[in-house]
Amino acid sequence: MKQLQNYIDGRFVAGKREFPDINPADGTTIAQAGEADGELVDAAVEAARRALRGEWGRVGVLERAAALYRVAEGIEKRFEQFVAAEVCDTGKPAALAARLDVPRGAANFRVFADLIKTAGVEAFQTETADGREALNYAVRKPVGVVGIITPWNLPLLLLTWKTAPALACGNAVVVKPSEETPATATMLAEVIHEAGIPKGVFNLLHGFGPGSAGEFLTRHDGVNAITFTGESKTGAEIMKACAPAVRPVSFELGGKNAAIVFADCNFDETVNGLAEAVFMNTGQVCLCAERVYVERPMFERLVDALKRKAEGLKAGWPMETTTTLGPLISAQHREKVLSYYKVARDEGATVVTGGGVPVFGDARDHGFWVQPTIFTGLAEAARCVKEEIFGPVCHVRAFDTEEEAVAMANDTRYGLAASIWTTELNRAHRVARQMNAGITWVNCWFLRDLRTPFGGVGLSGIGREGGMHSLNFYSELNNVCIRT
């Protein structure tokens, strides 16, 4: 059986205990990962601190950027292996991993290499009361050791989204990927090793959250900042752990995202876009639309079209090219999603399609599959309309006025992403500006420019990453004021 090891101070290191890496498509164990205990967490943080004091601390921006390009190339050289590993860990269709996860893994390194080479700093000429002047300019410095904790839904994409800018800014990192998906993080360590990045700059710890590597990392005195993507309630725990040392945090958390569909939308494009927004990655994207609001004249037609899309998804073996829907990540997560399917029925939902577990008659019956599901008829206060489910499911509701749609879309404690579907330009601008969210897409969904601010309001997060926002989180600015 394949062993997935920690990577500390430039060496692969076994854990004292092992845990299984399970393929969610059929429930088989595909590898054993070595859990990092407190000692290994200490070793990783100490290695990172040493790296900052050593060669890495003296490397200039151009050399750092060159190192990041080599990592991007390393990912691309092993493209098919990365795809296969991501598919085995998550069960997502290979076509999706090849279109989204793995290319983004490489792109994250390229984009932040480009950005750090061109990033300027603020400068101000200041007139003083005595008629003289001062020159202010900011100097960008690394934060130090950054702890990076990521989830299982887009493992390589989200790990590199944080690792690349942190390294671009000259930090050393200790990363802790999700226990559900340790494979591509281990491959990334191999690529980073081969790219000749000095030892201790990138350290990888496998393990769990509470009482394991994740929690130990967030509480470690040698860590200067934590960046985390995951559930809102985990974010709250991490915030508590970071509070005593006032350690800065950047959080990309959960969502209960709304899509607003106006009757003047381009119908076919909207249905295609919504099908992606609801079902992509089996609904396990923080940006997925779990609440769809449709202008009343189009309601029946849209529900019917979305139902056909859901029923047209092919839940197949993930490596098959015709597969468009994978399983959920784990038995535990499937229990959670199915419990919401039941809650929805108990709350009086009409099940338009799905609501259960598919039967295959082969080994997939040991995997963690659910049917893509559409509900209608729930009250806005229903749990399934308020709580993040994180599965291939949405609730569709009709609205009569723009004001009503905006009010319902914003009636959530989350605030990550919204999408608006209309051909009326003024309305698009007007409604977009009213969305209480970090990201609003118009006539598209998950269309990314990596220079743009990414993050959410309320329970969806703290801060923004992307472009200069990432560079600002992963660096400290020292303002120099010179009397001239």
Ligand code: NAD
């Ligand atoms: P999770 O919060 O359970 O776990 C995420 C990571 O945190 C894992 O590596 C886990 O081991 C670690 N962890 C758990 N408890 C910890 C603790 N007390 N201290 C330190 N580390 C801890 O999330 P998940 O189930 O892996 O991912 C799904 C969630 O992530 C959903 O809520 C989804 O919306 C959210 N998400 C958000 C974004 C975003 O950009 N906003 C992106 C992807 C996923």
Ligand code: 6OD
């Ligand atoms: O595209 C990104 O940069 C990003 N952070 C996506 C997050 C998706 C959540 O599941």
